[in-house]
Amino acid sequence: xxxxxxxxxxxxxxxxxxxxxxxxxxxxxxxxxxxxxxxxxxxxxxxxxxxxxxxxxxxxxxxxxxxxxxxxxxxxxxxxxxxxxxxxxxxxxxxxxxxxxxxxxxxxxxxxxxxxxxxxxxxxxxxxxxxxxxxxxxxxxxxxxxxxxxxxxxxxxxxxxxxxxxxxxxxxxxxxxxxxxxxxxxxxxxxxxxxxxxxxxxxxxxxxxxxxxxxxxxxxxxxxxxxxxxxxxxxxxxxxxxxxxxxxxxxxxxxxxxxxxxxxxxxxxxxxxxxxxxxxxxxxxxxxxxxxxxxxxxxxxxxxxxxxxxxxx
Numbered sequence: 001x002x003x004x005x006x007x008x009x010x011x012x013x014x015x016x017x018x019x020x021x022x023x024x025x026x027x028x029x030x031x032x033x034x035x036x037x038x039x040x041x042x043x044x045x046x047x048x049x050x051x052x053x054x055x056x057x058x059x060x061x062x063x064x065x066x067x068x069x070x071x072x073x074x075x076x077x078x079x080x081x082x083x084x085x086x087x088x089x090x091x092x093x094x095x096x097x098x099x100x101x102x103x104x105x106x107x108x109x110x111x112x113x114x115x116x117x118x119x120x121x122x123x124x125x126x127x128x129x130x131x132x133x134x135x136x137x138x139x140x141x142x143x144x145x146x147x148x149x150x151x152x153x154x155x156x157x158x159x160x161x162x163x164x165x166x167x168x169x170x171x172x173x174x175x176x177x178x179x180x181x182x183x184x185x186x187x188x189x190x191x192x193x194x195x196x197x198x199x200x201x202x203x204x205x206x207x208x209x210x211x212x213x214x215x216x217x218x219x220x221x222x223x224x225x226x227x228x229x230x231x232x233x234x235x236x237x238x239x240x241x242x243x244x245x246x247x248x249x250x251x252x253x254x255x256x257x258x259x260x261x262x263x264x265x266x267x268x269x270x271x272x273x274x275x276x277x278x279x280x281x282x283x284x285x286x287x288x289x290x291x292x293x294x295x296x297x298x299x300x301x302x303x304x305x306x307x308x309x310x311x312x313x
Contacts, residue, residue, distance in 0.1 A: 002277040004160040006187075007037035008217050008249040008270040010263050012225045013049040018076040018084060021047045025101065026091045032269055033095035038124075039160040039274075042101040043219040043249075044167055044191040045117055047085075048076040049104075050219050052193075052244055054140040056236045068231045070144065077106040077115055080128070085120070093126025098158045100165060100217070102191045105133070107146070110309055114146040119165040119191055121156055129156050134167045135176060149307040155183035161213070161276040168192040171202060179302050181210045182289040186276045191217040195248040195264075204256040211254045211282035213274045220247035220267055254282035 009028045014020035025042060032040045044050055053069055078084045085103070092099045098121070105118035117134035133148025153176065155164040164180040164187075171177065171190050180188065188206060192199065195218060207214040221244040223237035230237075237244065243265055250261035251272035260272035286292050 002161075003273055003275045004038045005036045005271060005273050006039045006041065006160065006215055006251060007032035007035065008041045008215060008251065008261075008263070010043070010218055010220050010247045010249045010270060011267050012221055013046055015049045015221075015225055015227065015230065016072045016076050018048045018078065021049065022085070022087045026087050028269065029088070029091040029095055029097060029099065032271075033097050035269070035271060037097065037271065039098045039158070039163075039187070039215075040100070041189055041191065041215050041217040042099070043217045044102040044119075044193050045104050045219075046101055046191075047078055047088075047103045048073070050193050050221070050245075051104075051141070051144050052221060053232065053236055054144060057140075059140075062232075065232045066143070072231070073104060073144070074106065074113070074115065077104040078118075079106045079108050080131075081108040089122060089126040089128070092122045092124060096124045098122065098124055098160055098163070100163070100189050100191065102167065102217075104145075105131075115144060116148055117141070117145045117167055118148075119167055119189070121158075121163065121165065124159060129158070130154050130165075132165050132167070135170055136173065138169045150179070150302050150304045151306040153179050153302065153304065155180055155185045158187075160274070161186035161279075163187045163189060165189045165191070168194055171206060175300055177206065177210065178289065178300055181212075182300070185210060185212050186279045187274065188212045188214045189217065190214060193219050193245060195246050200248060200250055200258070200262055203250060203252055204258070207252040207254055208256040209286075209288060211286055212279055213254060213276070214252040216248070216250040216252070216261075218247040218249040218263070219245045220265075221245040254278050
C-alpha cells in the first residue's frame with residue numbers, strides 16, 4: 001500500500017520540564033494512533049522546548065539570565081544513553097507507529113556539556129532508526145547548540161515511505177536538500193520554529209523541487225506557556241496573551257499543493273493522507289538527481305563519518 005495517514009502534533013511543551021513534556025507526547029501518540037495515523041510528527045526541539053528566549057536576550061547584556069536559562073535547558077535535555085526517551089519509544093512500539101520527534105539532546109559521548117538540536121526517527125518497533133543533529137544552528141541558536149555532522153543525513157525506509165528530516169533553516173541549505181533527494185526521499189519532514197507565508201512558500205518550493213511530500217511540524221507557544229517561576233518571564237514575556245509562535249504546521253503534496261493546514265494560532269493535531277505513489281509520477285517531469293541532473297558538470301560529496309574530537313585506539 002502507498003497510502004498512509006500522517007499526524008502533525010502542534011502542542012506546547014510543558015516548558016523546560018522533560019518528564020511532563022514526554023507525558024504530553026505519549027498522550028498525543030495514543031490520540032493520533034487511535035485516529036488511524038501511522039506517521040506522527042512533533043515540532044523542533046519539542047522535548048523540553050525550543051529556547052525561544054534567544055531571540056529576545058540582549059547580546060552581552062543579559063549574560064546572567066542567559067546562564068540561568070541554559071542551565072535549566074541542560075538539566076531537562078534528553079540523554080539517550082540514560083534512557084530519558086523510554087516513554088516515547090514505548091508508546092511508538094505499543095501503538096505500532098513511526099514517530100519523528102525534535103529534542104534538545106545532551107551529548108554524553110564527549111564532555112557532557114554540549115547540546116544538539118536533534119530530530120529522532122523512531123520506528124514502529126520502538127527503536128531509534130536515525131538521529132539527525134542540526135547541521136547549522138541559526139544565528140543566536142549557536143549560543144545553545146553545537147554543530148551536527150552528516151552521519152544522520154539519511155533517508156530511511158518506514159511503513160509510510162522513505163523518510164528524511166531537516167530541521168528549520170537547514171531546509172534553506174540546497175546541498176543538504178540535494179543529499180536527501182539523492183537517497184530517494186518520499187516524505188520530507190521539516191520540524192521548525194519558523195512560521196508565516198514565506199516559510200510555507202519555502203516548503204512548497206521543496207515539494208516542487210524534490211517532487212516529494214513535505215510535512216512541516218510547527219512549534220506553538222504563548223507567553224502563558226512559560227510558568228510563573230520561569231527566569232526573566234516578566235521582562236521577556238510580559239503579555240500573557242502574546243503568541244510567541246503561531247505554529248503553522250502544514251502538509252504539502254508533491255508539486256507544492258497544500259493538502260492540510262496551515263494550523264495557525266491553534267493547538268491540535270493536523271491530519272492528512274499521503275500517497276507515495278504520487279512521488280514517482282511527479283518525478284517523470286523533474287528528477288533533480290536523475291534525468292534532470294548533470295553529473296558531468298556538478299557533483300556533491302557528503303562526509304557521512306561521525307566527527308569526533310578524540311579517538312581512543
